[in-house]
Amino acid sequence: MSSEYAIETRELTKRFGRRTVVDHLSLQVPRGSIFAFLGRNGAGKTTTIRLLLDLLDRNSGDARVLGLDAVTGARDIRRQVGYVAQDTDLYDWMTVEEHLWFCRGFHAAWDETLVRELQRKLDLPDKQKIRQLSRGKQAQLALLLAMAYRPELLILDEPTAGLDVVVRREFLEEVIELIQQEGRTIFFSSHLVHEVERIADWVGIMDNGKLSYCAPLEALKSSVRRLVCAFDGTPPALAGIPGVLQQEVIGKSLIFTVQDYSPELLASVQQLAPRQVEVEPLWLEDIFVAMVGGERG
Amino acid sequence: MLTALYRLCWKEWRQSWYLLLAALLLPPLALRLSLTLTPDQLHNWEPLKLTMVLFTMGLIARSALVVFPAGTRQTYAEVHLPISPMLHQFLLFVGQALIATCAGMSFGGWAAQQTGAPPAAEMMLVGVVHFLAILFVTLAVARAVFPTAGLVVGMLWAFIGTNSSFYYLSFFAPSVVGEGRPADPLSGVYYWYLPVCLTAALLAYSFHLGHKLSLPRRGIAMGGLAVVLVGALFPKMLLNTFEHQNKYEWYFQSLTADDGSVVVEAGGVIPAVKPPYTLEMTDLRAGHSVTYSWNEPVVGVGMPTRTAVILLGQPTDAHYLHLYRWEMAGNVVRLLGDIPASPNIIRNLWQSSCTDSTCDHHSHGRYTFLHLPSLGHSREEIFDWWLIDSVTPRIQLIKPETYMSQSHITWLPDRIVLTGYNPKVIHLPDGAVSDWALPGEKGGAK
Numbered sequence: 236m237s238s239e240y241a242i243e244t245r246e247l248t249k250r251f252g253r254r255t256v257v258d259h260l261s262l263q264v265p266r267g268s269i270f271a272f273l274g275r276n277g278a279g280k281t282t283t284i285r286l287l288l289d290l291l292d293r294n295s296g297d298a299r300v301l302g303l304d305a306v307t308g309a310r311d312i313r314r315q316v317g318y319v320a321q322d323t324d325l326y327d328w329m330t331v332e333e334h335l336w337f338c339r340g341f342h343a344a345w346d347e348t349l350v351r352e353l354q355r356k357l358d359l360p361d362k363q364k365i366r367q368l369s370r371g372k373q374a375q376l377a378l379l380l381a382m383a384y385r386p387e388l389l390i391l392d393e394p395t396a397g398l399d400v401v402v403r404r405e406f407l408e409e410v411i412e413l414i415q416q417e418g419r420t421i422f423f424s425s426h427l428v429h430e431v432e433r434i435a436d437w438v439g440i441m442d443n444g445k446l447s448y449c450a451p452l453e454a455l456k457s458s459v460r461r462l463v464c465a466f467d468g469t470p471p472a473l474a475g476i477p478g479v480l481q482q483e484v485i486g487k488s489l490i491f492t493v494q495d496y497s498p499e500l501l502a503s504v505q506q507l508a509p510r511q512v513e514v515e516p517l518w519l520e521d522i523f524v525a526m527v528g529g530e531r532g
Numbered sequence: 533m534l535t536a537l538y539r540l541c542w543k544e545w546r547q548s549w550y551l552l553l554a555a556l557l558l559p560p561l562a563l564r565l566s567l568t569l570t571p572d573q574l575h576n577w578e579p580l581k582l583t584m585v586l587f588t589m590g591l592i593a594r595s596a597l598v599v600f601p602a603g604t605r606q607t608y609a610e611v612h613l614p615i616s617p618m619l620h621q622f623l624l625f626v627g628q629a630l631i632a633t634c635a636g637m638s639f640g641g642w643a644a645q646q647t648g649a650p651p652a653a654e655m656m657l658v659g660v661v662h663f664l665a666i667l668f669v670t671l672a673v674a675r676a677v678f679p680t681a682g683l684v685v686g687m688l689w690a691f692i693g694t695n696s697s698f699y700y701l702s703f704f705a706p707s708v709v710g711e712g713r714p715a716d717p718l719s720g721v722y723y724w725y726l727p728v729c730l731t732a733a734l735l736a737y738s739f740h741l742g743h744k745l746s747l748p749r750r751g752i753a754m755g756g757l758a759v760v761l762v763g764a765l766f767p768k769m770l771l772n773t774f775e776h777q778n779k780y781e782w783y784f785q786s787l788t789a790d791d792g793s794v795v796v797e798a799g800g801v802i803p804a805v806k807p808p809y810t811l812e813m814t815d816l817r818a819g820h821s822v823t824y825s826w827n828e829p830v831v832g833v834g835m836p837t838r839t840a841v842i843l844l845g846q847p848t849d850a851h852y853l854h855l856y857r858w859e860m861a862g863n864v865v866r867l868l869g870d871i872p873a874s875p876n877i878i879r880n881l882w883q884s885s886c887t888d889s890t891c892d893h894h895s896h897g898r899y900t901f902l903h904l905p906s907l908g909h910s911r912e913e914i915f916d917w918w919l920i921d922s923v924t925p926r927i928q929l930i931k932p933e934t935y936m937s938q939s940h941i942t943w944l945p946d947r948i949v950l951t952g953y954n955p956k957v958i959h960l961p962d963g964a965v966s967d968w969a970l971p972g973e974k975g976g977a978k
Contacts (some may be wrong), residue, residue: 290611313614324608326543340539341613381611 238302241266241388241420247296255283258444271431272424274441280424284392317381319394323373327366333358344385353379371402390422432519442527459522460496464489464509480525492525544627636660787832793817822863846878868925897925919963930963
């Protein structure tokens with residue numbers, strides 16, 4: 236495996252009992268990308284991240300992070316990777332100041348200036364015990380701790396889960412701002428797709444432990460289209476149209492979503508003799524729903 | 533590296549300082565309690581039991597609250613910091629081990645002060661072993677199954693250790709020691725238990741660190757480990773019990789000369805379970821004493837003269853008893869001969885403390901009349917009668933399997949008269965035994 240990828244897995248598999256949670260996952264996350272790792276709850280996103288960070292044992296396959304083996308290079312990986320867990324696991328009996336001091340001792344690359352700047356920006360009071368902070372503030376502190384040593388790779392595992400809309404937006408704005416300042420790789424797991432769309436440039440979609448799609452966000456958005464075909468009578472069955480993700484009939488209209496949209500595909504649709512055809516671009520959330528939640532064509 | 537180590541220590545201290553302080557308070561508390569309450573009293577002290585129950589319930593509730601809602605079962609340091617997982621676990625372990633050592637020494641020392649029977653250092657060692665064993669097993673296994681519960685588990689083991697200590701302290705209770713029973717029938721297990729627990733703990737830790745499995749699988753694996761542990765412990769306990777049967781602790785019933793001027797008593801380490809078995813004969817009048825060590829346990833049969841002792845000894849599993857005569861003059865021991873006997877019958881002799889009534893001596897010290905439990909009978913009241921001539925020397929079975937109903941022994945120059953129900957006469961020159969009759973009666977004494 237080459238190290239041009241920040242994260243690279245090959246046939247990575249994890250089973251819990253008879254249930255395969257990560258199923259022969261081959262994933263490549265380019266360096267410098269902001270990679271949105273999407274999937275429904277239980278799709279295997281967190282398990283994949285825990286495998287990458289050697290917090291779980293894999294059953295088979297390989298995983299490399301920043302060119303290092305996820306198991307044998309676990310300590311070095313933690314030096315270069317910032318990680319914000321799904322549930323903040325901070326020591327809630329410490330004050331903010333104590334937690335920062337505690338973590339500083341483990342990272343040679345700790346940037347105190349950056350920490351102070353972020354702390355001021357995030358309004359995290361030194362003397363406040365962590366258990367007294369709101370969940371949003373705790374998530375921001377976890378992000379600060381993950382950023383403090385300027386890691387090459389930042390892994391965010393649903394960091395905004397459980398936060399209210401305002402806090403979520405504030406948190407994401409901080410992430411965006413930091414990303415703009417640094418050219419680092421962000422691996423961002425979430426099921427809140429509409430929020431990810433604002434910051435991601437790559438997308439990987441997990442479905443039942445498998446990677447169902449992985450490409451630049453723009454490529455995905457430009458390749459997936461919704462077609463609304465109006466007929467004079469009952470719409471015919473879709474036959475011979477490749478890549479249909481989702482379809483439904485409403486009255487005399489046939490509405491379906493296709494992957495890999497092209498002029499040739501439109502020509503095939505025209506052969507069904509619709510009275511009118513409208514081609515609509517989709518939001519990432521709609522694409523996501525079509526891919527993991529809709530009927531397969 | 534040092535900075536990281538220091539900060540981890542700081543974190544552990546901040547998380548468990550009150551436990552450490554409590555552990556440091558234990559020794560003075562144990563001392564204070566030992567002045568007011570015996571282990572027996574403490575064992576039956578109702579307020580303490582109630583406190584223990586409430587403490588347990590509180591801990592269980594707290595454990596449930598801490599462990600089960602947690603989304604992740606690993607701490608921040610384990611997940612985020614670039615440190616060896618072993619280092620973190622080691623520090624956690626050391627902190628708890630300090631508490632265990634303090635607690636174990638306190639309880640051991642306290643028990644030693646209460647009973648005074650076994651040496652204090654040994655009791656403290658047993659206490660430390662006991663607590664460390666509990667620590668190793670509970671902490672390691674619980675960390676493997678519920679990794680977030682380090683602190684709570686630490687408190688749990690402290691509770692378990694404290695509570696079970698009352699059980700093991702009951703072995704040292706004066707009421708038990710006073711009966712002459714072995715001080716702690718399981719003490720050997722403790723010494724063996726520590727390496728087993730340590731191994732189990734290391735296995736559990738390795739398993740925890742190396743196999744990040746799901747909770748059910750970890751539970752199954754830890755269950756398997758527990759089965760191995762208990763499975764290994766059980767035969768050892770049986771073996772230990774068996775060993776105790778073969779290695780009874782040896783006590784020696786002191787002997788005193790008729791005029792009280794010479795005393796024979798045990799010397800060296802008492803109680804002893806292995807050679808040498810040392811006796812000390814002291815002439816109080818002359819202010820002189822001699823000691824002699826045997827390779828087999830011995831019991832005193834009696835003192836035929838002021839400065840001579842007749843002793844019985846029996847090597848382990850031997851089918852005979854050695855009969856010795858130990859003279860203070862010159863500190864000489866002479867083997868008079870052997871007496872056929874059941875293996876290990878010597879234990880019955882020293883445990884029943886009946887040696888005083890099993891023999892009697894000629895006033896000149898030449899002859900000894902001995903009645904020992906019969907080789908051919910299991911009934912305790914059936915005896916073999918032996919006549920011992922220390923001069924010849926000669927050991928003669930004069931009447932086997934006899935019901936000892938005579939209550940009084942009278943020594944005459946050439947015979948012994950046993951009176952009571954069915955009186956008998958023993959003729960010393962040849963050892964012949966006949967019924968005793970009043971003068972004038974047929975077959976009566978002349």
